Amino acid sequence: MRTLRALVVAALLCLLPVLPAHAADLTYDFEDGTAQGWGPRGDGVSVTATADAARTGAGGLAVSGRTATWHGASIPAPFTRGIGYEVTAHARLAAGQPASTIAMTVQRTPTGGATTYERVAAATVTDAGWVRLSGSYLFTAESTDLQLYVESSEATAQYHLDDIVITPLGDPTREPITSDFEDGTAQDWAPRASAVLEPGTAAAHTGTRSLAVTGRSASWDGPALNVLGRMGKGDKYALSVWVRLGPDTASGRLGLSIERRTGGTPSYERIAAPKDVPAGEWVQLSGTYTPAYDVEFLSLYIESESGTFPFYLDDFTMKYVEPKPIETDLPSLKDEVPFTMGSAFTRPETLGTHGELLAKHFDGVTPGNELKWDATEPRDGEFTFTDGDHLVDFATGHGMTIRGHTLAWHSQTPDWVFANATKEVLLERLERHVRTLVTRYKGRIAAWDVVNEVVDENQPDGLRRSQWYEIAGLDFIRTAFRVAREADPDAKLFINDYNTEFPRKREALYNLVKKLKDEGVPIDGVGHQLHLNIEQPPASSVEATIERFASLGVDQQVTELDVSVYTDFVSTYDTIPPELLVQQGHRYKELFDVFRRQAAHLSSVTVWGKSDDVSWLRSWPIPRLNAPLLFDDDLQAKPAYWGVVDPSRLAPLVRKLAAPAGAVKVDGRRDLEWDLLPDSPIARVGDVSAGFQARSAGAGLYVLAEVVDPTVNRDDRVTFTVDGRTRSVGRAGPGVRPTATGYRVEALVGGGTDVEVTVRDRGMEIAWKGEVSAVPAVKRTWAAHRAAPVLDGTVDRAWSAAPEIRTGTWIQGTSGATARVRSLWSGSTLYVLAQVSDPVLSEESANPWDQDSVEIFVDPGNDKTKGYSDDDGQYRVSFSGKVTVGGTFDAAGIRDNVRAVAKVVPGGYVVEAAVRLPTIEMAEGALLGFDVQVNDATGAARTGAVTWNDSTGRSYLDTSHWGVLRLAG
Numbered sequence: 019m020r021t022l023r024a025l026v027v028a029a030l031l032c033l034l035p036v037l038p039a040h041a042a043d044l045t046y047d048f049e050d051g052t053a054q055g056w057g058p059r060g061d062g063v064s065v066t067a068t069a070d071a072a073r074t075g076a077g078g079l080a081v082s083g084r085t086a087t088w089h090g091a092s093i094p095a096p097f098t099r100g101i102g103y104e105v106t107a108h109a110r111l112a113a114g115q116p117a118s119t120i121a122m123t124v125q126r127t128p129t130g131g132a133t134t135y136e137r138v139a140a141a142t143v144t145d146a147g148w149v150r151l152s153g154s155y156l157f158t159a160e161s162t163d164l165q166l167y168v169e170s171s172e173a174t175a176q177y178h179l180d181d182i183v184i185t186p187l188g189d190p191t192r193e194p195i196t197s198d199f200e201d202g203t204a205q206d207w208a209p210r211a212s213a214v215l216e217p218g219t220a221a222a223h224t225g226t227r228s229l230a231v232t233g234r235s236a237s238w239d240g241p242a243l244n245v246l247g248r249m250g251k252g253d254k255y256a257l258s259v260w261v262r263l264g265p266d267t268a269s270g271r272l273g274l275s276i277e278r279r280t281g282g283t284p285s286y287e288r289i290a291a292p293k294d295v296p297a298g299e300w301v302q303l304s305g306t307y308t309p310a311y312d313v314e315f316l317s318l319y320i321e322s323e324s325g326t327f328p329f330y331l332d333d334f335t336m337k338y339v340e341p342k343p344i345e346t347d348l349p350s351l352k353d354e355v356p357f358t359m360g361s362a363f364t365r366p367e368t369l370g371t372h373g374e375l376l377a378k379h380f381d382g383v384t385p386g387n388e389l390k391w392d393a394t395e396p397r398d399g400e401f402t403f404t405d406g407d408h409l410v411d412f413a414t415g416h417g418m419t420i421r422g423h424t425l426a427w428h429s430q431t432p433d434w435v436f437a438n439a440t441k442e443v444l445l446e447r448l449e450r451h452v453r454t455l456v457t458r459y460k461g462r463i464a465a466w467d468v469v470n471e472v473v474d475e476n477q478p479d480g481l482r483r484s485q486w487y488e489i490a491g492l493d494f495i496r497t498a499f500r501v502a503r504e505a506d507p508d509a510k511l512f513i514n515d516y517n518t519e520f521p522r523k524r525e526a527l528y529n530l531v532k533k534l535k536d537e538g539v540p541i542d543g544v545g546h547q548l549h550l551n552i553e554q555p556p557a558s559s560v561e562a563t564i565e566r567f568a569s570l571g572v573d574q575q576v577t578e579l580d581v582s583v584y585t586d587f588v589s590t591y592d593t594i595p596p597e598l599l600v601q602q603g604h605r606y607k608e609l610f611d612v613f614r615r616q617a618a619h620l621s622s623v624t625v626w627g628k629s630d631d632v633s634w635l636r637s638w639p640i641p642r643l644n645a646p647l648l649f650d651d652d653l654q655a656k657p658a659y660w661g662v663v664d665p666s667r668l669a670p671l672v673r674k675l676a677a678p679a680g681a682v683k684v685d686g687r688r689d690l691e692w693d694l695l696p697d698s699p700i701a702r703v704g705d706v707s708a709g710f711q712a713r714s715a716g717a718g719l720y721v722l723a724e725v726v727d728p729t730v731n732r733d734d735r736v737t738f739t740v741d742g743r744t745r746s747v748g749r750a751g752p753g754v755r756p757t758a759t760g761y762r763v764e765a766l767v768g769g770g771t772d773v774e775v776t777v778r779d780r781g782m783e784i785a786w787k788g789e790v791s792a793v794p795a796v797k798r799t800w801a802a803h804r805a806a807p808v809l810d811g812t813v814d815r816a817w818s819a820a821p822e823i824r825t826g827t828w829i830q831g832t833s834g835a836t837a838r839v840r841s842l843w844s845g846s847t848l849y850v851l852a853q854v855s856d857p858v859l860s861e862e863s864a865n866p867w868d869q870d871s872v873e874i875f876v877d878p879g880n881d882k883t884k885g886y887s888d889d890d891g892q893y894r895v896s897f898s899g900k901v902t903v904g905g906t907f908d909a910a911g912i913r914d915n916v917r918a919v920a921k922v923v924p925g926g927y928v929v930e931a932a933v934r935l936p937t938i939e940m941a942e943g944a945l946l947g948f949d950v951q952v953n954d955a956t957g958a959a960r961t962g963a964v965t966w967n968d969s970t971g972r973s974y975l976d977t978s979h980w981g982v983l984r985l986a987g
C-alpha cells in the first residue's frame with residue numbers, strides 16, 4: 019500500500035522520475051573482516067577492517083595515512099535520485115589524535131554541471147569515545163560519480179568508523195524535515211546570496227544552538243533550504259520556524275517564503291508574511307504550502323520585509339499534512355440553491371481533496387488571480403495563459419460556469435500599462451488586452467467582470483481616481499465594455515464592486531450604471547463582491563441593494579462573498595471562539611435567505627474561496643487567522659455551510675444586547691432615547707422583519723419593537739419573555755402605534771437578563787433570543803447652530819451658546835489631563851472646542867496617541883456600526899496643533915475633512931477643530947455618534963487617557979460605544 023502510494027505520488031512529483039520501491043536498510047558493520055566496499059580516498063590513505071577499530075562486535079574500519087582534509091574512507095554512494103536517505107555512522111579518533119571535526123560528505127557531478135560536495139553530517143570527535151554522526155540526504159538532479167566519504171578537519175587525523183547505516187526514507191514527500199542546529203552544523207541550510215550562516219550557541223530557541231545569519235546583502239538574502247523532491251504536487255505541508263533578531267538590532271520584520279522555478283522562470287510565494295519580531299524575543303513564523311506546479315527548483319527561505327539586519331533561526335519543521343477526506347454524504351451546495359453556486363479558486367485547488375470539494379459543491383468558479391492583468395499580460399503584448407487555461411480547462415471539464423475576473427482594475431495591473439500613456443495609448447492597450455482575453459475564452463467564460471472597483475462614493479462624480487480614470491476618464495469603461503461585447507457577444511458583461519450594500523456607494527454605482535446604460539454601453543449585470551464581516555452590514559442592506567438594482571433591469575450576481583470574523587483591521591485571534599463560528603452560521607443563513615428571496619434578480623452567488631485555508635483574508639488587510647468561508651482548513655463543513663443548507667442544524671444563537679440606563683414614555687412614540695442606539699435587527703422572513711431595543715430602569719426593562727409588517731392581521735403580535743415571564747402585545751394593544759411599514763410596540767416589562775422577543779404574523783414567527791445586560795446611560799449633548807467660529811485657539815463668545823461636557827471616563831489611569839468640550843455647527847461642518855487642563859506637555863513619543871493630544875470621534879448618522887464605516891473618523895490634535903486621522907483602514911474618505919489649531923495656555927492648551935461631514939444632511943435634530951478622548955503623556959509614554967462616554971478603551975476600533983451629539987436649531 020505504502021509502495022503503491024509512493025509510486026502515485028512520485029508520478030505527480032515535480033519533474034522527477036518514478037521512484038523505485040522502498041528498499042531495505044544498508045548496514046556496514048565490518049564483522050566479516052572486509053571493508054565491505056569502502057576504500058581509500060586520496061593518495062597514501064589506507065582503509066582496513068580490523069578488530070581494533072570495532073565499536074560493536076569484532077570489526078571496524080581503521081583509516082590512516084591521510085595528508086589532506088578531504089582524504090579518508092569512501093564508497094560509491096548507494097543513493098538513487100529522488101529518494102531521501104537517513105545516514106548514520108559512528109566515529110572516534112585513534113588513540114593520541116587531537117580532537118577534530120569529522121564529516122560525512124557526498125560528492126557528485128550533475129549532468130552538465132560542476133562537481134558538488136554536500137555535507138550529510140558532521141560532529142566533533144575525540145579519541146575518548148564513539149560519536150554518532152547522523153544526517154539526511156537527497157539529490158534530485160541527474161548526476162554521475164557519486165561518492166559518500168568521511169573526511170576530517172585535521173588533514174592527518176587517523177580515525178575509526180563502525181556501524182554505518184543508510185536507511186532509505188521511502189517517499190521523500192512524506193518525510194518531515196527538521197533543523198535544530200544542535201549538531202553544530204547548518205543542517206543543509208545555505209545562503210541565498212552572500213549571507214553568512216553560522217551554527218552557534220549565542221542564542222537558542224530550544225537546546226543550546228541556533229543558526230546565526232549575518233552579512234545579508236539584501237532583504238531577500240538569508241538562509242535557504244532546498245526542498246526539491248520533498249514536496250508532492252497538490253500535497254499540503256505545515257511549516258514552522260522560530261526567529262530572533264541578531265545583536266544590536268532593535269526591530270525588524272521577518273517572513274518565510276518559497277522560490278520555485280519552472281522552465282527557468284522563478285516565482286516567489288509567501289508562506290508566512292513578514293511579521294514584527296520584537297528585540298530579544300523568539301517569534302514563530304508558520305504557515306502551510308501546497309505546491310501546484312511542475313518545478314525544477316524549490317527552495318524555502320527566510321527574508322526580511324526590508325533591511326539586512328542579522329537574525330537567528332531555530333527549530334524549523336516541515337511536515338506533510340495528511341488530507342482529511344471530504345465529506346461525501348453532505349448535500350451538495352449547488353443542489354440546494356436556486357442560482358449558480360460559485361467559488362473562487364486558484365491553481366492548487368484543482369488538485370486532491372480541494373478539487374474534489376469544488377467538484378462536489380460548486381457549479382460555478384472564478385479564477386482568483388489567474389486572469390488578472392498581471393497574470394495574463396505581465397509585459398507589453400506578452401500574454402501568458404498557462405494558469406488561466408489550466409483553470410478554465412478544469413472548470414469546463416467539470417461542467418462549471420466560469421466568471422472571468424477581471425479585465426480592467428486599478429490593482430494587480432503592471433506599471434507598464436500606464437507608463438507614458440496618453441489617453442489614446444492607454445485605450446489601445448486596454449482594447450488589445452480585452453480583445454485577447456475575451457476572444458481566447460469565447461464560448462467558455464460565461465460572464466466577465468469587465469471593470470472592477472471603479473466607484474468612489476466620496477468623489478463628487480462617484481468615480482475612483484485610478485490611473486485608468488485619471489488618464490482616460492469614463493472612456494476606459496466604455497472601451498472595455500464595447501470591446502468585450504465585440505469579442506464575445508454571448509458573454510455576460512458585469513461591472514463589479516465592493517461595499518455596494520452601503521447606501522452611498524450603492525447610489526453612486528446605481529447612477530453610474532444608469533448613465534452608462536442610457537448611453538448604450540453594453541452592461542448586462544452588476545456584481546456585488548460582498549466582503550462582509552460577522553456584524554456588518556445587516557442582511558437587510560444587502561437586500562435593499564439587490565432591490566434597488568432590480569429596478570434598473572440588470573442581471574445581478576454576488577461575486578466574492580465572505581464573512582470575516584473581525585469587525586476591525588487590527589484585531590487577531592489565536593483561535594477563533596467557536597460561538598463566533600455559530601454566529602457566522604446564522605449570518606450566512608440570513609444572507610442566503612435574502613439571496614433565495616431575491617433569486618429572480620440573482621443569477622449566481624460566488625464565495626471568495628471554498629475553505630478557510632485558502633482565504634485571502636488570511637493575509638489582508640493584515641496576516642491573521644480568519645475563517646470567513648463555508649468549509650474549514652480541513653475542508654470539513656462549518657456552521658456556515660449548515661447556515662446555507664440546513665439552518666436547523668445550527669446551535670441556537672444567543673445574542674448579547676446592552677440595555678443602557680434610561681426611561682421612555684410607553685406610548686408607541688419613538689423617543690429620542692431610542693435613537694441613541696440602532697435597533698438590533700430581527701431578520702426578515704417572508705414580509706416580516708423587526709428591530710429591538712431595551713433600556714434598564716428601576717421600574718424594570720423598557721422594550722421597543724419596530725415591526726415591518728405591511729399587512730394588518732388580527733394575530734399580529736409581539737411577545738416579550740424576560741426570565742420566563744411573558745408579556746404579549748397585539749397590534750391594537752396599548753403602547754402600540756402604526757408606522758409607515760408596520761407598527762411600533764413599547765412596553766415596560768419586569769427586569770431580567772434572559773430575553774426572547776417573538777413577532778408573530780399569521781402562522782409565522784420571527785424571534786430574537788439573547789442576554790440583556792444593564793449598562794450606564796448613553797451620554798448625549800448638543801451643538802449650537804452658529805456662524806463658523808474663527809479657528810485660532812482663542813475662545814470666542816460664540817462657544818458659550820453650546821453646553822459644556824467634561825471627560826470623566828478613565829480608560830487608562832485614574833487622573834491626569836482632562837478637557838471641557840463644546841460644539842457648534844454651521845453649514846456642513848461641526849466645530850469642536852476642547853479646553854484641556856494639562857500643565858506638563860510632551861510630544862516625545864513617535865506615536866501620536868502617546869503625545870499630549872485630544873481625539874474627537876465623529877460618526878455621521880450615529881450608525882454605531884461596530885467597526886468604522888468609511889465616513890467615521892478619529893481626529894487627533896496634539897497640543898502643538900499636529901493633526902492625525904485614524905479609524906478606518908483607508909482614511910481616504912475622511913482625511914481631508916478636518917482642520918484644527920491648538921494653542922498652549924496657562925495650565926494646558928486649547929484645541930479648536932472643524933470637521934466637515936459631507937456624507938450626511940446637517941440639519942436641526944440630526945444625531946451624530948460623538949466622543950472625545952484626552953491623551954496624557956509623561957515623557958515618551960502615555961500615562962492617562964480619559965473619554966467622555968466610551969469606557970471600553972476601544973474607541974479607535976469600534977464606534978458603537980460613543981456618546982451622541984444632537985444638532986440644535
Ligand code: XIL
Pocket residue numbers: 386387470547578634
Ligand atoms: C484577491 C485575491 O484573492 C488575492 O489572492 C490577491 O492577493 C489579491 O486579490 N476584490 C477583488 C479580488 O476583486 O480580485 C480580490 O482578490 C479581493 C478583493
